[in-house]
Amino acid sequence: MQELDATDKRILAALDDDPRLPVMVLAQRLGLARGTVQSRLERMSESGALRPNSSRVLPAALGRGVAAAVSAELDQHRLNEAIAALRDIPEVLECHAPAGDTDLIIRVVATSPDDLYRVSEEIRLCPGIVRTSTSMFLREVIPYRTTGLLRE
Amino acid sequence: MQELDATDKRILAALDDDPRLPVMVLAQRLGLARGTVQSRLERMSESGALRPNSSRVLPAALGRGVAAAVSAELDQHRLNEAIAALRDIPEVLECHAPAGDTDLIIRVVATSPDDLYRVSEEIRLCPGIVRTSTSMFLREVIPYRTTGLLRE
DNA sequence: GCCGTACTGGTCAATCTGTTCAATAAAGCA
DNA sequence: TGCTTTATTGAACAGATTGACCAGTACGGC
Structure with missing residues (x-):
């Protein structure tokens, strides 16, 4: 790049x-x-x-007003399998592999808290995913921006 | 909206x-x-x-190849103060308030692991921020997308 | 001093924009 | 059912913009 x-x-x-x-x-x-x-x-x-x-489209404008982060623990042998399955879930917006105890951090959106439950269930059922923990975002404190970096 | x-x-x-x-x-x-x-x-x-x-610009193209999530614990009385301070840090791309034990999850980028240390230090020094915990992203497993939601 | 690369300021024809308009669906409501 | 409102269509217009060129210039590296 x-x-x-x-x-x-x-x-x-x-x-x-x-x-x-x-x-x-x-x-x-x-x-x-x-x-x-x-x-x-x-x-x-x-x-x-x-x-x-399309990354400019706010999920809220697509009816997905609920956002959350799902931490997932993996069966390390089936990493690629799990990633492929996650990629097929449209509500999965993004996924990172952090250093530390959790294997994956998955950004998701949903239409409602109830729908969020469904989505996190769908993630839990992905092959290679052992355990998940979902934490819902109550508020978007600072919306995504890069303006500051552009001004350098 | x-x-x-x-x-x-x-x-x-x-x-x-x-x-x-x-x-x-x-x-x-x-x-x-x-x-x-x-x-x-x-x-x-x-x-x-x-x-x-500008949200389309990849931080990597701005020399910020290192990404991380900083979890912060707040002095609840000084929430707005903390948020205002965070807003002034260009490396802070985004910030959410999740349900659960951590008060804020802060998305940041940096030029290098060393620079990430500096950024997380800067966050730690924000008024109202009591404790932070930084976890660096080793890999972007699924880059941000909304394509799946658009196709519904 | 020479070279490659990027920028400038200019031209061209072809295309696109913003704006109107009347006519035609489509959708909501009595 | 019939009426009203709203969105969409297709067409037109002058004026602006595009992509493609070009020769000339500025600048850094060798």
């Missing part, structure tokens, strides 16, 4: 609210030539520095 | 890779009138169903 430089960050920051801002507008707003902005936008989309656009 | 319907989701799914796809192309690809796509795009950006574009 390509590291983004200061100009890239300025472009991204300017696109923050409206990613469909015309290139010309961007260019004059940033004091750059149109071609420059254009080529950098192209490079950034190619380089894989950006998540797919 | 407005709930997204099937057409909205189809539009978003079509925009998944390239959010700058021209409206005309979208319309014919989805078999819709241009005006329809246009008004829905407008409504979606207004309705707050989408995160800012």
